Amino acid sequence: MLRNPNGLSYAVVVLLAGNIAFDVLLAAIELRFLLTDAATAFFDPAVFGAFDLNAAYDMAFTLYVATGIVFIVWFHRLRKNAEVWAGDLQSRKPGWAIGGWFVPIANLWIPRGIAVDVWRASRWQPYAADGARELVLLNAWWTFWVADAIVDRVASQLYKRAETADAHITAASWSLAGYLLDIIAAVLAVLFVRRLTSMQHTKATGMIPATQ
Template sequence: MLTLQNPNGLSRAVVALLAGNIVFDVPLALIDIRSLAAGDTDLSDPAVIGSVDLNVAYVVSFLVYLATVVVFIVWFHRLRTNAEVWAADLQSRKPGWAIGGWFVPIGNWWIPRGIAADIWRASRTEPYAADGKGELTLLNGWWVCFIGGSMADWISMQLYKRAETVEAYDTATVWSLAGYALGIVAAVLAILFVRRLTSMQHTKATGMIPAAQ
């Protein structure tokens, strides 16, 4: 028999890690801007990046991102489990998809978003009510920025691999900058989404799980 699980601690960890991503993405985006302004393709030149060690920055940024992915998915699965208790018939996919759906090629562009919408509906006071106007705007905004940022990152990496001229390098850098910008917006919206959905579940489960601290 399924029981409710407290998502409050995990939500705080997710929010902290998302904020950490922003802390790294902002200066890395500024480095891209500075590189474009300087017209210099040699990022190993201290004159271009100042005292920032790019290799270290990228490694730490990736580790923070990886930790965010792991903790976010654990939080996401916990909320999906709670949704099963409240409105199992509204869930279009089994709880395992809250984990596996993120790793399905191409399908991960829409599967997690659909699961998130199902969780949202189960977590509100009236699960079976029709969606209110603009109710899923926060979710949709986060998802569009997240997918857009991921695509921009992929495009920039492909362009960097083939860049042989300053113009080609600048084009790759523009895509990289777009990826950072969308990623920062996505992280902000994700923080709002995590806090909102966790609060919805806490409100619904008041008296069943410990209060948020």
Template structure:
């Protein structure tokens, strides 16, 4: 039985929008921290010191909370679309519906399993599930997934460098990685919004009978 994903998609998009704002907040505060240590390295320490500890903590806490909330709602949305794909083209789904949830939590394998599930859902949701992929058809999915993986890598490197930093130079290096991580996260969130809206629209259009489902 088909289930409407529209409400969940709106929630995911709203959370991704909030994530972009939190990332922008973190960018501003992290840049302030970097400027402090860069000034110290250049021999121009700020006599007032850094007064943004609370703001930076709030920014990072918001990012963590939004990550948890967004991931939860996104996976629920993702599983719903996978169940709908089962109705339209179950034979094209290379993995069972449970992988739309479990695939995100398997170390290393999460790099390719959710992407494969997403590609199968995409094909089942288009006008003709059995047609060959058109040129650039999966561009939104591919772009989002590539930036998403880059975001995970850069963010992890930045966090580890910051946790281990003990000198001004080390803090500047860590802050540089964190700034790049925030910027990449914003791009990933924008691409995720495009992916969610596009795939939801495809399923809604197909489910409402505006195009025929494959027989």
């Protein structure tokens, strides 16, 4: 049975927008740190004022987790809808639309494969060959998401080991790169969510198909 994903898509977009806002704020903090004397600037009130960095990081992390949960619920719903239209095109069971995100290392490609299957089932002609640039948006989103995940991991490890000003500068540089990648990935995710949701809505309601 088809289920309407529109409400969930709006929630995902709002949460992604919140992530973008926090990324911009935290990226600005990292940049401010890099442009000041690293030996004295780290968590220095004279640099950051009364702004509570720990609270900002906690809020950003909470929002990130909430976004992930809602996104996965939305993703699973679209996968279930895809089963109705072209179940034979789906290479993995619907449960993988949730579980695939939590498999170490394999989560770098399993969700993308599911997304491609769902995309094909959601277009007007599921069994047609892929267009030359049809999957550009999906692939761009996934590429930046994976790159961000890797860079964030490196930055986290560098911060844990940082004991000198130079080490903090290196960690902050990686962290800043991670925030910039995350902003791009989030923007692309918004476009991907709206596009795929629109495709399913168009198909479910029998409207004249938009250009695929």
